Amino acid sequence: MFDIERWQEIFETLRKNKLRTFLTGLSVASGIFILVILLGFGKGIENGVKSEFERDATNYITVSTWVTTKEYKGLNPGRFIQLKNDDFNTISKVYDEFFDKKSPSYHLWSALVSYKNQSGNYRIQGVTPGYQEIENAQIINGRFLNDADIQETRKVGVIGRRLKQDLFKDEDPIGKQISIYGINITVIGVFTDPGGERDESRVYMPVNTAQIAFNGKDNLRSMWWTIKMADDFEEAVALSNTLSQNIEHDVKVRHTVAPDDTSAVRVYNTLEEAKKIYSLIDKIKMVFWFVGIGTIIAGVVGVGNIMLIIVKERTKEIGIRKAIGAKPFSIISMILQEAVFVTMFAGLFGLIAGLGILEMVGPQIQSDFIKYPQVNFQIALTTVFLLVFAGALAGFFPAYRAARIKPIIALRDE
Amino acid sequence: MIQIKDLHKSYQMGANSLHVLKGINFNVEKGELVSIMGSSGSGKSTLLNILGMLDEADSGEYILDGLKVKNLNERIAASYRNEFLGFIFQSFNLINYKTALDNVSLPLYYQGIKRKERTDKAMHYLEKVGLAEWAEHLPSELSGGQKQRVAIARALASDPKVLLADEPTGALDTKTSYEVMELIQGINDEGKTILVVTHEHDIAQMTKRIVNLKDGLIIDDTKVEQVRASSYV
Numbered sequence: 275m276f277d278i279e280r281w282q283e284i285f286e287t288l289r290k291n292k293l294r295t296f297l298t299g300l301s302v303a304s305g306i307f308i309l310v311i312l313l314g315f316g317k318g319i320e321n322g323v324k325s326e327f328e329r330d331a332t333n334y335i336t337v338s339t340w341v342t343t344k345e346y347k348g349l350n351p352g353r354f355i356q357l358k359n360d361d362f363n364t365i366s367k368v369y370d371e372f373f374d375k376k377s378p379s380y381h382l383w384s385a386l387v388s389y390k391n392q393s394g395n396y397r398i399q400g401v402t403p404g405y406q407e408i409e410n411a412q413i414i415n416g417r418f419l420n421d422a423d424i425q426e427t428r429k430v431g432v433i434g435r436r437l438k439q440d441l442f443k444d445e446d447p448i449g450k451q452i453s454i455y456g457i458n459i460t461v462i463g464v465f466t467d468p469g470g471e472r473d474e475s476r477v478y479m480p481v482n483t484a485q486i487a488f489n490g491k492d493n494l495r496s497m498w499w500t501i502k503m504a505d506d507f508e509e510a511v512a513l514s515n516t517l518s519q520n521i522e523h524d525v526k527v528r529h530t531v532a533p534d535d536t537s538a539v540r541v542y543n544t545l546e547e548a549k550k551i552y553s554l555i556d557k558i559k560m561v562f563w564f565v566g567i568g569t570i571i572a573g574v575v576g577v578g579n580i581m582l583i584i585v586k587e588r589t590k591e592i593g594i595r596k597a598i599g600a601k602p603f604s605i606i607s608m609i610l611q612e613a614v615f616v617t618m619f620a621g622l623f624g625l626i627a628g629l630g631i632l633e634m635v636g637p638q639i640q641s642d643f644i645k646y647p648q649v650n651f652q653i654a655l656t657t658v659f660l661l662v663f664a665g666a667l668a669g670f671f672p673a674y675r676a677a678r679i680k681p682i683i684a685l686r687d688e
Numbered sequence: 689m690i691q692i693k694d695l696h697k698s699y700q701m702g703a704n705s706l707h708v709l710k711g712i713n714f715n716v717e718k719g720e721l722v723s724i725m726g727s728s729g730s731g732k733s734t735l736l737n738i739l740g741m742l743d744e745a746d747s748g749e750y751i752l753d754g755l756k757v758k759n760l761n762e763r764i765a766a767s768y769r770n771e772f773l774g775f776i777f778q779s780f781n782l783i784n785y786k787t788a789l790d791n792v793s794l795p796l797y798y799q800g801i802k803r804k805e806r807t808d809k810a811m812h813y814l815e816k817v818g819l820a821e822w823a824e825h826l827p828s829e830l831s832g833g834q835k836q837r838v839a840i841a842r843a844l845a846s847d848p849k850v851l852l853a854d855e856p857t858g859a860l861d862t863k864t865s866y867e868v869m870e871l872i873q874g875i876n877d878e879g880k881t882i883l884v885v886t887h888e889h890d891i892a893q894m895t896k897r898i899v900n901l902k903d904g905l906i907i908d909d910t911k912v913e914q915v916r917a918s919s920y921v
Contacts, residue, residue, distance in 0.1 A: 279797065279800075279802070279803065282803065283797060286786075286790070287785070290785040290786070291785055590781075591783055593781075594781045594782075594783055595783075595794070595798075596762075596766060596769075597740075597742060597769065597775050597781070598769065598770065598775065598794055598795040598798065598842065598846075599766050599767065599769050599770020599771070599795055599798040599799070599846070600766060600798050601762070601763045601766040601767065601798075602762045602763060602766070603763070604798070677762075678762070680742065680743060681742045682737050682742040682743050685742075685777070685781060
């Protein structure tokens with residue numbers, strides 16, 4: 275293998291048979307090149323879809339409470355469990371690394387809201403800025419709550435589209451004051467919600483403003499968190515279930531609730547929406563792997579074919595070499611070393627060319643559905659070696675046969 | 689140099705078995721120049737192939753310079769061929785993408801000789817056949833006679849005990865044939881044992897002994913007065 279004389283002989287053969295060398299190399303290089311581009315764009319589409327649907331895919335956990343149904347540590351059943359700001363802050367801090375958006379919620383199911391002489395009963399919900407993403411509320415006018423609103427306990431509110439129509443008609447509501455139970459709130463934005471009219475008949479305001487205004491002290495009705503997107507659905511399910519259980523346990527401990535009391539503390543997580551997106555991404559991945567594997571197989575068959583033809587073409591040369599004293603092993607190793615060298619060299623060339631194109635073209639792509647096309651370098655390199663190995667294997671059998679046939683028969687080959 | 693006893697060889701042609709050699713006995717001394725004659729199908733090429741270890745006999749004995757050639761595997765046969773034998777073929781059998789020099793040095797490559805020494809030796813033999821100036825030419829750039837000279841240089845390169853020539857002039861015109869034979873005679877004059885298969889009488893007359901084959905048997909084996917090829921040229 276490291277015999278310099280043999281390498282010289284091989285380089286000479288390759289140099290003197292430029293067309294053959296070039297064609298072999300071209301088929302290998304283009305195979306790898308196409309594979310890299312395909313896998314790269316597969317990844318790009320996966321990234322694009324992921325970022326497009328990330329919001330819908332986010333899985334959220336919500337905690338709400340009710341009355342206890344079981345006696346526990348000397349406490350009677352029928353006790354109402356009241357969530358506090360402290361519950362939210364502590365849990366948010368403990369599981370911070372897994373959470374994306376978070377919001378506590380203090381709400382009034384129905385409150386009288388009026389503007390000038392118009393009025394109606396609407397749901398008032400005190401939340402933090404993170405709730406916009408959790409509820410998927412889209413701002414159509416003005417803005418949603420921000421951190422400053424919370425810090426300064428501003429008396430501001432974001433109203434739903436339905437509520438705006440009811441109270442303001444065609445009037446621009448931004449900067450106007452609405453009255454909720456006689457407390458004046460400045461409208462800073464209007465939102466729509468894919469959830470429909472029911473969800474659009476709400477007022478969102480800073481949670482602390484709501485607690486003060488409506489005598490809520492530090493009480494909360496519910497707590498909301500979204501979980502960061504995982505690599506695949508199984509992981510998302512596992513993470514979500516573990517978090518749910520841990521949070522439920524924590525809340526029960528904090529409020530001295532029996533561990534098996536299913537009514538007092540309720541933790542929900544939604545995976546249905548997420549599941550659709552994950553399965554879409556899985557399908558995209560699968561399609562590209564399928565195409566990729568198909569490409570590799572085509573490449574392997576191509577390389578094998580070329581090797582067969584090369585050996586066939588060289589049968590007479592092999593006969594001559596054998597007649598003047600080439601041992602069978604030296605024939606086999608000559609053909610194999612040539613094949614491995616050419617496929618390796620061309621394969622790496624195709625790999626680098628493919629990666630180069632991805633690097634250059636990737637950032638130029640202006641599409642929401644293709645983002646950062648990239649290839650796992652290790653997978654690409656493995657593919658090159660797979661092709662080299664397949665080429666060697668495909669070359670071995672004809673080479674072995676050629677080395678075995680009697681020189682006199684090989685010499686007769688025209 | 690060569691001793692052959694009761695050599696048999698048959699080929700399987702479909703369902704029929706073709707008995708090509710039916711008991712050949714003959715000896716060749718060192719320094720002889722022997723021609724093997726016979727019409728096509730007489731088995732002369734088969735005999736040469738067996739002598740050249742390109743093919744194997746079914747039965748019989750073949751001793752080359754005291755070495756019993758029997759039950760060879762490919763590896764050993766290859767090294768014997770490389771060490772003891774030089775081949776000259778009718779169709780030259782040069783490797784077409786290698787220069788004359790590289791073709792001549794190929795047997796030396798298989799002997800494991802280093803490149804520099806290989807080139808020197810090969811150049812020496814190319815000079816010997818008068819083609820030193822054509823060293824860097826490809827076979828396609830050479831005439832038939834020149835190609836055969838390159839092939840002869842290649843056969844000589846490994847300094848074999850025996851040269852085996854299978855119709856060496858079969859693809860050449862008369863004038864070139866005589867030139868090639870002159871070269872072969874010259875090599876024989878230096879003491880090399882040479883066997884030539886031919887069906888041309890004038891070529892056979894240029895050797896020192898004619899062995900006639902018919903239907904797989906030697907029917908005639910006579911020493912002849914050698915005609916020098918140079919007398920024609």
